[in-house]
Amino acid sequence: QSPKYPFLRQQGLLPARKLPNALLIGVKKGGTRALLEFIRLHPDVRAAGSEVHFFDRHYAKGYDWYRQNMPPTLEGQITMEKTPSYFVMREVPQRVYQMNPAMKLLVVVRDPVTRAISDYTQVVSKNVSLPKFEDLAFRNGSQFGLVDTTWIPIKIGVYIRHLERWLKYFPLKQIHFVSGERLIVDPAAEISNVQEFLGLKVIISEKHFYFNTTKGFPCLKKSEGQSSHHCLGKTKGRSHPLIDNEVIERLREFYRPFNARFYQVTGVNFGWP
Numbered sequence: 322q323s324p325k326y327p328f329l330r331q332q333g334l335l336p337a338r339k340l341p342n343a344l345l346i347g348v349k350k351g352g353t354r355a356l357l358e359f360i361r362l363h364p365d366v367r368a369a370g371s372e373v374h375f376f377d378r379h380y381a382k383g384y385d386w387y388r389q390n391m392p393p394t395l396e397g398q399i400t401m402e403k404t405p406s407y408f409v410m411r412e413v414p415q416r417v418y419q420m421n422p423a424m425k426l427l428v429v430v431r432d433p434v435t436r437a438i439s440d441y442t443q444v445v446s447k448n449v450s451l452p453k454f455e456d457l458a459f460r461n462g463s464q465f466g467l468v469d470t471t472w473i474p475i476k477i478g479v480y481i482r483h484l485e486r487w488l489k490y491f492p493l494k495q496i497h498f499v500s501g502e503r504l505i506v507d508p509a510a511e512i513s514n515v516q517e518f519l520g521l522k523v524i525i526s527e528k529h530f531y532f533n534t535t536k537g538f539p540c541l542k543k544s545e546g547q548s549s550h551h552c553l554g555k556t557k558g559r560s561h562p563l564i565d566n567e568v569i570e571r572l573r574e575f576y577r578p579f580n581a582r583f584y585q586v587t588g589v590n591f592g593w594p
């Protein structure tokens with residue numbers, strides 16, 4: 322970048338790397354990639370492409386390292402990154418607060434039962450010898466045993482627990498919740514709310530999306546800065562293993578009170594079965 326024009330830099334007329342002012346903190350398998358790809362179509366948003374993991378894995382490297390991992394932005398543009406593990410890692414809320422108490426936080430949530438199955442599907446795709454879902458979801462490997470709340474794919478879905486930790490540092494109005502289910506059936510509506518939350522002019526709308534019947538998901542149309550229409554990669558929208566209905570029902574029962582509390586605290590009924 323040009324050191325020749327310090328004046329232009331000072332005026333914000335040359336792009337410079339800045340620490341993020343918005344974070345997509347989770348949840349894993351909620352639809353975080355889709356949300357990031359959709360919101361970064363906005364001309365006033367610049368986002369890091371890959372997960373930076375600053376607040377959990379690379380915190381000791383310091384703010385300068387973090388800034389170097391951000392894309393250059395112009396004055397007035399929002400800098401953001403997504404790292405879904407932030408939502409569940411204990412040390413993260415305080416660290417984010419310390420860096421920027423005005424940070425805007427985005428969370429995509431999805432029915433925790435489907436989320437757990439999606440999480441498992443991802444793990445099993447890398448390790449085919451993994452036991453069956455139901456053997457891991459319940460203690461003693463039996464669906465008649467208690468739900469194994471220490472198994473990470475189950476634990477992540479107790480959203481209220483994680484949210485409570487964030488609420489010790491951030492007021493609810495600084496956290497925007499996106500429904501992972503609605504992001505699939507009506508991406509324009511969800512993205513419109515996200516743009517409003519971020520204080521952006523609503524530019525991303527229906528005309529940016531089309532429903533790809535082969536993939537079974539909304540994809541992006543060809544647009545400015547987008548050479549052709551495109552869908553998310555193969556690892557997004559995988560088919561899930563068939564899980565016994567009784568197992569699903571037991572997990573639904575387990576999550577019900579946590580979901581109810583989550584709806585109450587967020588003021589949003591996500592309508593999970």
Ligand code: A3P
Nearest residue numbers: 350351352353354355439538539553557558559
């Ligand atoms: P599945 O692969 O289980 O269907 P994340 O990006 O947080 O890992 O979330 C992945 C999930 O995003 C996918 O889970 C899929 O259901 C969901 N998703 C939402 N919108 C999507 C889209 N437009 N294309 C592909 N997947 C999408």
